Amino acid sequence: MSPVYPFDDAATARAVIDDDGVLVAWNEGARRLLGHTAAETVGRPATELLAGGGHPAVPAGPRWTGTVDLRHRDGHTVSVWVLAHHRPPHDDRPADWLVVTPLEAGTAPAPDDPLSNAALIQAPCAVALYDDRLRLRTMNEAMEAVIDLSAERTRGLRASEIGGKPQSEALERALLRVLTTGCPVDVQAHLPAAGEERPHSWLARMAPITDADGRVRGVCLAAHDFTDNYRARERLQLVNTASVRIGSTLDVTRTAQELAEVCVPVLADFVRVDLLDPQENGAEPPARITAPVSLRRAAHQSVLQDTPEAVIKPGHIAVYPATSPQAASLMAGRTIVASVPSDLEQWLAADTARGERVREFGIHSVMSVPIRARGLTLGVAVLARHRRLEAFTEDDVLLAEEITARAAVCVDNARRYSRERDTALALQRSLLPRTLPRTAAVRAASRYLPAARAGVGGDWFDVIPLSGLRVAMIVGDVVGHGIEASATMGRLRTAVRTLADIDLAPDELLTHLDDLVVRLSEEAGGTGSPGEVGATCLYAVYDPVSRRCTLARAGHPAPVLVPPGEPPRQLDLPPGPPLGLGGLPFESTEVELPEGTVLSLYTDGLIETRERDVEASQRLLFGALAAYTESLEETCDRVLAALLPPGGAQDDVALLLARTQGLPASQVATWDIPADPALVAPIRKQVVEQLDTWSLSEAAFTTELVVSELVTNAIRYGSHPIRLRLIHDAATLICEVSDTSHTAPHLRRAKTWDEGGRGLLLVAQLTQRWGSRHTAEGKTIWAEVTLVEEE
Template structure:
């Protein structure tokens, strides 16, 4: 055992210390270390008894010297609140590798309520032998440093880093609350309770905090264990937690509170003065109590969580809006079932891709099939989709050809760009409207299919013999980009041809032609099984239309060539009246007679040959169509009382439920629709109306 005072100097300026010669300088160094150093230095002999320890190590840990010196290490270190493994000491003493920076935990007598962490290093003590040979170790020296504050700081930084990495990954409010629990329990707290306001759980915006007011809080996520020693049980998710667990009022920041005999760390979840919820942390009995540093840590974690909750809430609200805008009612099959056998699919993905489809019934038993997609996803894309879809429907009812419709829709898209502050034709910003769109119009009387396409899409047809046509129409520029002309084409398809339209095929690669052909080839399969097979091949947020073309029965069509003379009006009118009586429709034959007379007369007087009249019988309407070879547009006039003419279209407008003009490459068709009563009693819209025969004058 070393002495506290140096012995008398020996020969050649050396001193004797514990039977070992020690120089005066070495003795001075040892004295400084053991008397003045704040680092704990412990010396053990060959029997692993503690023979010397620095005074600082004793005083700072509240241990008396006589309680530890001369005692075996295992017994001595119990007074320091540390459990020592003797075999570790023995391994180092017997020539093993020195142990460096080993972390040891214990509760010293002067601070029994908190666990301390010590960094311990062990080295063997050797004395030089003859010729410099090393002798067996005569003992051990250990350096001990209290690193509790450093370890706690590292743990807090690690927890804060983990919180930023793991909390808020899903943009889901309840999941974010559970992530806060998963990060903090059981490492930081024995149990954690997260509660959110009722408004946040309902997806509504959080309210501003008002002094003295606490909104309703519901338990959203819990974690940890209920202790067997009488600890307060954890609440169930959904339970109302105020007043109670968080106190009568919520604190403005992290705060220690006592509730039911337990100390809890309570913190609000708030951002920019808006309260989203609160969290309560509880440590198990015997664990280290919370400190001011823990309050600072919780403030950082809860601030990050509140921001993530706000982001999730904003995403939830935007997703709700996008879902509402992205959803569209399916049109009744009765409007188009004589033109196509239809199946529609939409694979939602929650990103707001702005995809849409429409099936629009057109005059003359025709049907328009439309698919489109705004290029950049998001809430603005869905809003743009809604405006474009409305424009498509309005333009389609004007009887425009598909490529003319896309040209008008391109102008609408450019106007939207100007409204959003973009200059068309100067490249696309992140929010500038741009869209792809494909329009197909099918005529079930002739089997003609007119197509136009802007941008990219899946557009294929499979004929009844199984042959696939993937080149129905070329790709064209995007709406809002380079503009017209857009790619267009016309085809005459046999009855039973299956047409497939899907939005934005290039974005996800699209299904291969072979797989499309496999899904569409069997003519005996229904369109819905086909649509199911194809929808599984498309990426989320894509829309799909599968339409099998039909032909209007010949018994529902009546057509006459009309000579280019006014004298031909009367026979044509009578033939139409006879056909209406033959069909037994719920419409007054005189109404049909007057409309046919006026339209045919106008065509002969102001149009060009050839002339033709066609009647189309539907379930709810009768369509009268008069075609001529002139492209001049008829217009509605309001004749004066003394005028002998100029009342033809005015009469048609009064008697018909709708009328319009459809332009074609070699002329035009003026049409009028008459609603059927459905009872076949002949009491139509024009009953009792008497007009003279303009062709008989």
């Protein structure tokens, strides 16, 4: 007796024999039949019970029935009919043989027994009747056909003894529940019918059998085969699952892996997805495939851990000949089902490694389905079976083609997206500065990371040397993603460099940039409404002489300052409107930055994530910057590691760190120029003396000519006061002449008879570069003389 079967168990003689032929279990019914106790039989070879000795062959199938002669304990022979089931390993139980025979097979229902009136012998569905001890009393012909056993032979056996499988034990538990509660129970089971390998789907309806007084006297089990409906529902559910699970990302490899995972184990035991490599220059795959075919393994999946059936690893390329199912289905353009090894004997003989895997795991059926979308062949999915004994059917082919067709569209979308993303990323990186210039004003480091999933955006950064050893720094973010955003970013970066070259103040530069974005938006909208071109940016100009920085922003995150020896703090700047709104003013803010201050400029992709709010991200940013070391490169890496999730940023990230440097006062000399041309000569003399003091005498001749020309022009055409300033670092000497006139000079070619007009041409020929910039008081004309000899 047991909780599962709380009745006398001795009505069946039952023994369990392991795969080595040793008895491992012996019940009381077996003792009643042969007289041997469990202590006398368990652990001994089962062949010792055979009358006349001998070693019969082990049955080939999972079930065996027949009559055997057994030896009784007192020596006489007992001839019995036995039913033997081979049970596969289950939970912690190893594989074994369950051998049973009923001891009350001759018991028949009495005429007044309710069980005798309930047997629907000619019912179309399979019906079996169990008594109040859950032992088979009778069954109809339909049930006999299902189990391929007669009622006469199996009468008196339990359901678990008739079936011999774990599903039969679950069925017996349901029978007990009906017997004890008197309530009907429905159970679904998946078991093969007699003589078939492919399992059928059964709906077992169990109802109590009562007598005239209402007492439960047994259980009626009616089995309905709903295999077709179940498989149709299973196929529909699998297609629905594929629609939901395949294509969750725009990553080709992940999409291929999702296709393989959906098909295992419902449709196949091992699935591999091989794709054609993208064509050069972004061309479409060929319309016609010819053998041999080179395919790259994109994904595979197995019912076994670590996919041991696979010969190649994901990412590797294999060449498939015309005899392979991969090449055959691609060339034919249709699904091919092959039996292994007969249909693939030539291919497996040539590919010994693959042939060994097929034999090792017992792969017996292969289905190769081309992956096609929009008239293009992208690859092939190969499904194989080795654990499931049945071969692929026509229904399996239709199901695999339906799933693969859905996956093909997702693979094609991912492939097109990847191609566009790679193009946009290449364009983006070509438009960004490859290296940052080394200037006397700042030392800088930068990082750019494209979005992990949303596609390449329009984030950019730049460091632009200006006149007077000043430097401009900018970080911006164009709205949107893809090639259009990258192209817009390139146009804006070029415009900023052009506007910076004429030394516009930050607020004026943003105003001009805003006008440009408005025009770009109008062009993008065509004849209808304006397009959706927009951007944010932060523009800063730092002067190492005054150690002051002027900043303005257009809807962009404010920068973070880390002064020497102080904690990080966010700079309070007027936010300004985003670029593209038009007609709104921008404001500049000027701050003094001690030498060694680290200025952090970044785009919103660094601090805006779904995992945390902006304030939490700013705290992480402050913490990463507070641990600043002398290396700006290490600081950039630390900031990204602290703020970005492991899977990558959700939006593009641009980060620019700049450490300010000050120019010592000893490297700057200033003179106030009287409004007398006769005093130009003494000024030239003082300049030469200053160059001697700086040990720059080799530049004295050129500098004297440049100073003479610029000062003379300022006295003649400019407005007072006039000021001359010399600035130098290790590589450059800068001459600046400022006055209060807003009229800027321009270079022209003097005619032969002209008395003047050659001064600026001479300056342009003698210097590395020259120019003018407007100031609040007027203008400044400047020229740079190189101090490093060209090699």
